[in-house]
Amino acid sequence: MRPLSPLLTVLALAATRAFAQVTTTVSVSATASHAIPTSLFGMMFEDISVSAHSGDGGLYGELLQNRAFQQVTPNTTDALSAWTPVGGSSITVIADPSPLSSALPNSLALTIPANSAGQFGFANEGYWGINVQAGTSYTASLYYRVASSIPSGKGSAPPTLTIALQSASGTRLASHSVSLETGGWTHVSAVLTPTRTPASTANLFTVTVSGVPKQGLDVNFAMLSLFPPTFKGRANGMRKDIAETLFEVRPAFFRFPGGNNLEGQTPATRWQWRNTVGPLTERPGRVGDWGYVNTDGLGLLEYLYWCEDMEMEPFMAVWDGYSLDGESVTGAALDPYIAEAIEQIQFVIGDPETSEPAALRASLGRKEPFALKYVEIGNEDFIGNAPGTVASRWNQIVTNLSTTFPQLQFMATSDTGSPVLTPTPQTYDIHVYQTPDWFTTNSFFYDTFARNGMTFFEGEYAAISSNSSNIFGTPDQGRFLWPTVAGSAGEAAFMTGFERNADIVFAASYAPLLGHVNDSQWTPNLVGFDAGNVFKSTSFYVQKLFSLNKGDEYLPSTLPSVNGTLHWSVTRWTSTSELVIKISNIDTSPASLTFVLPFKNVESEGTVQLLTGAATASNTPEEPDLIVPTTGKVKTGETFEYSAPAMSVSVITFGAK
Numbered sequence: 001m002r003p004l005s006p007l008l009t010v011l012a013l014a015a016t017r018a019f020a021q022v023t024t025t026v027s028v029s030a031t032a033s034h035a036i037p038t039s040l041f042g043m044m045f046e047d048i049s050v051s052a053h054s055g056d057g058g059l060y061g062e063l064l065q066n067r068a069f070q071q072v073t074p075n076t077t078d079a080l081s082a083w084t085p086v087g088g089s090s091i092t093v094i095a096d097p098s099p100l101s102s103a104l105p106n107s108l109a110l111t112i113p114a115n116s117a118g119q120f121g122f123a124n125e126g127y128w129g130i131n132v133q134a135g136t137s138y139t140a141s142l143y144y145r146v147a148s149s150i151p152s153g154k155g156s157a158p159p160t161l162t163i164a165l166q167s168a169s170g171t172r173l174a175s176h177s178v179s180l181e182t183g184g185w186t187h188v189s190a191v192l193t194p195t196r197t198p199a200s201t202a203n204l205f206t207v208t209v210s211g212v213p214k215q216g217l218d219v220n221f222a223m224l225s226l227f228p229p230t231f232k233g234r235a236n237g238m239r240k241d242i243a244e245t246l247f248e249v250r251p252a253f254f255r256f257p258g259g260n261n262l263e264g265q266t267p268a269t270r271w272q273w274r275n276t277v278g279p280l281t282e283r284p285g286r287v288g289d290w291g292y293v294n295t296d297g298l299g300l301l302e303y304l305y306w307c308e309d310m311e312m313e314p315f316m317a318v319w320d321g322y323s324l325d326g327e328s329v330t331g332a333a334l335d336p337y338i339a340e341a342i343e344q345i346q347f348v349i350g351d352p353e354t355s356e357p358a359a360l361r362a363s364l365g366r367k368e369p370f371a372l373k374y375v376e377i378g379n380e381d382f383i384g385n386a387p388g389t390v391a392s393r394w395n396q397i398v399t400n401l402s403t404t405f406p407q408l409q410f411m412a413t414s415d416t417g418s419p420v421l422t423p424t425p426q427t428y429d430i431h432v433y434q435t436p437d438w439f440t441t442n443s444f445f446y447d448t449f450a451r452n453g454m455t456f457f458e459g460e461y462a463a464i465s466s467n468s469s470n471i472f473g474t475p476d477q478g479r480f481l482w483p484t485v486a487g488s489a490g491e492a493a494f495m496t497g498f499e500r501n502a503d504i505v506f507a508a509s510y511a512p513l514l515g516h517v518n519d520s521q522w523t524p525n526l527v528g529f530d531a532g533n534v535f536k537s538t539s540f541y542v543q544k545l546f547s548l549n550k551g552d553e554y555l556p557s558t559l560p561s562v563n564g565t566l567h568w569s570v571t572r573w574t575s576t577s578e579l580v581i582k583i584s585n586i587d588t589s590p591a592s593l594t595f596v597l598p599f600k601n602v603e604s605e606g607t608v609q610l611l612t613g614a615a616t617a618s619n620t621p622e623e624p625d626l627i628v629p630t631t632g633k634v635k636t637g638e639t640f641e642y643s644a645p646a647m648s649v650s651v652i653t654f655g656a657k
Contacts, residue, residue: 023592024592025594025596027557032553034503035502039506040252040508041495041507042312043249044460054513054514056127056294057127058514060239060295060297061237063127063205064082064124064126064205064225065082067224068223068280069104069106071284072293074092075092080092082127083122083123087121089111092109098184101281103275107145107220108224110122111217111218117212119162121207122206124204124205126204127531129203130165130205131201132165132194132197132198135195138191138193138194139189140163140189140192142187142223143185144221144222146182148216159212159213160180161188162175162210164208166206169198173194173195174194180209205224222281237302241533242534246527249540249544250311257300257303259460260289261288261290263319264289265287265323265325267321269323271286273343273344276301277299283295283297300348307370308370314374316375316376317378317379319340320377320393321393322389324384326384328385344357348370349372351369373408374408374409374427375409376411376413376459382413391420394421394425395421411425430456432458433465434468435466436463436489439463440490440494441563443494443496446498446501455506457508458505460510461494461509461511462483462491466486480618482537482618482619482620484538484617484618485611485613485615486616487539488537488541489585489648489649491542493584493586496582497567499569515528515529516528524539524618536619537618537619545649549571551571552571552573553572553574566586576655578653578654578655578656581651582650582651583648583649583650585644588646599638602638603654604637605654608633609630609651610631611649611650613627636656
């Protein structure tokens, strides 16, 4: 055999050394250092902001877009968004002289010309389509008012109004007909059950009138609606497939009504709880902070029922005097807004016998209070606020709220310790959007925080870009359209730091949660969707792996290298004596670990759940299941080895006591 050349000898020695270097020994303690809070992993929601149509057209079950012509300018083309005429009719959104309600001043005016035969009306395209499935019951409803006279007498049959679902090719899939009546606003409700499933979601909701008198006809329509079956059958509830996807994660909490969407572009356009409760006909909606209308059909009461249906704890925010245009309300001018915040909280937890907002809640069918522990004061007060303004508003708001609700904890949203706030916050909400590498190297972010009774909520975090110098740039500048394997593995490294510091980090939520693939102003999102599909990202699977396997106490172990690419945490379920080891490897090569356990009774085999793939790989609408977790077996024992694949997140579980 020929001797190796000098170059090959060097390469062989380097390979041997490299192999030795990637073996890491992890010694685990038998004694827990702290409990893992049940609230550690949850969800943050931004209602129709940041991620376009995450509420309306997304989580909220309503299938019709622009259903009530809220906050639009009458007699404009934009006011007819999503609506088109059918037949030779004419449609216009008008300021109705006799509106359905003061909250909904506009209606759609249908004009059918004289001497018309056939069907005339209008159609709604939904939110980039309507998913229609055979055998599924869809609840349709509308209000109409005949604005012109209808001939009566012998031989004069009233015109017929037909509500229908129609395929893109014009095939009627389901319908319901009634005779038109005169005399003010009339409500029509029907259950439409299609007998066939069309080939695509490019379907229409149609309203047509036939049997029109010779002189023509004018009919006004308001508050049109189409609902599919909702999550857990909740009236005015959530889209079932999206809700069921989120329920897979078993989130511990839900932060609402969102970050920026709480604030408003001005104080007058802030999110206002009273405008989001009561009958849908009494909700005016608002122009959201990203330029389009929020119906507020998903309102305060719906949020609270949703939390119960999902078995989540509500984290609710109140407006704190700061709007996105930079305006701060301070001093005596802030008092009415503090009163509004108190009323909002009273609606949630107050006694109907002593509180008007709580009595309103009871009148809407919910006498008993909801569970509430955490209230967030504003959103991201570390952006655009003068420090003195932040401090004065915090003092004024929290002093008042804590006097009224001493049992609640109030979260600050300014930078921790800057400015100094009085009273001292019990909790801070921290947000960070960064690169995969940043999240990996900052796994120790919370390790140096003081243990002084203060706790922390990582309310928004996500790896959104590969470009550290332009995090919020465009896709051609490194911004991710979808979460990547490298980003998700980096987030997992950061999340092991949550567990290691769960004595002070009590909650964390990836953000944003949802994004419609046809219209999203923010990328990436945890879950994507269109009219008929839900797309689970690689980061969704990481959140699910951590949430379902968090354990209830943390076991200290050998610490990872602060600047390394390999991170881990060890937790335990005390009731089952099951050990949970989570490992993030963001390196392009596998990493070998040897675990040394202090237990004598260790199962010889464990389960490993593994998410791995190319660093830039993503789940997309074109390849929705490109990267999914796999489940296998791994040999375990008092001492065992595990090779973490390159670009991977591993969760190993086994019995040990």
